[in-house]
Amino acid sequence: MKPSTQLKVNASTNNHQTTTKIMVSKIIEKGLNSQIVSESESSQYYLAMASWTETQGFNGVAQFLYTHSDEERIHMLKLVKYVNERGGHAVIPALKAPPIKFTSLKVVFENLLNHEIKVSQQINELVEICLREKDYTTHNFLQWYVAEQIEEEALARLIMDKIKLIGDDKGGLYLFDRDITGLSASTSEGGAEKKGGK
Ligand code: OFO
Numbered sequence: 001m002k003p004s005t006q007l008k009v010n011a012s013t014n015n016h017q018t019t020t021k022i023m024v025s026k027i028i029e030k031g032l033n034s035q036i037v038s039e040s041e042s043s044q045y046y047l048a049m050a051s052w053t054e055t056q057g058f059n060g061v062a063q064f065l066y067t068h069s070d071e072e073r074i075h076m077l078k079l080v081k082y083v084n085e086r087g088g089h090a091v092i093p094a095l096k097a098p099p100i101k102f103t104s105l106k107v108v109f110e111n112l113l114n115h116e117i118k119v120s121q122q123i124n125e126l127v128e129i130c131l132r133e134k135d136y137t138t139h140n141f142l143q144w145y146v147a148e149q150i151e152e153e154a155l156a157r158l159i160m161d162k163i164k165l166i167g168d169d170k171g172g173l174y175l176f177d178r179d180i181t182g183l184s185a186s187t188s189e190g191g192a193e194k195k196g197g198k
Contacts, residue, residue, distance in 0.1 A: 024086035028135050031126045032083050035145075037093045038122055039076035043069045045115060048098035049108050058105060060177040065108075067181075075145070082141055105173065106163050113156040120149040159183070 024032070050065035083090035102108045123145045130139035159180070166172035 024083065024088040024138065025133055025135065027129065028133055028138050029083060029088035031129050032079055032088070032138070033091050033093075035122060035126060036076055036079045036083075036090060037095075038119055039072050039079060040093060040095055041098075042115060042119060043072035043076060044095050045069075045098045046072060046112070048100065049102065049112065052100070052102050053105065053108060056105075058173075058177045060180045061105065061108075064180045064183075075148070078144075082138075086138075106160075109156065109159050109163055113153070113160055116149065116152045116156050120153060123149055155183075 046065050046069035050062045050069055053065060054062035080090035080092070102111070123142060127139060127142050127146065130136070130142065162176060166176055
């Protein structure tokens, strides 16, 4: 929808005031609703990883993943509120079941990194649609997600590097499990969280 057709004028007969509301276009609404699915799936996926790692005795990793799962839910909620505030309808989706088991800690974080890369691509596509549709408000709103993805991908890569270094060394894995929650906190301090996004 072009900007000229994004204007919806509601005339109030009660107080004779005229209010102008900028509506989100159908194509942007659809894109944002797809992103709601992705963020919800991310939350479920990381929750499944958290539960599995907890059963394997990696309590630090589990805590890290429970927190990450909560954050993804907040990302989803932020989108829900934005869509509705802009006169669209945020649809709460059914989600497919995430995996139950993972073969190793390395596989967990490989999956996490690949998932974050996929989400970054989705955000970038959404940003591209906003530019094509000349929806600069949603484009601006999405910049928080762009910054967040940079942070999350960087953190996932950092963790993968550490896991590769540790290999099968049990002592190394013990220390990694002990230290990972601090790693998450220190990284998010410089990230999109600090930019007032949540
Ligand atoms: Fe929603 O931040 Fe990653 O996926």
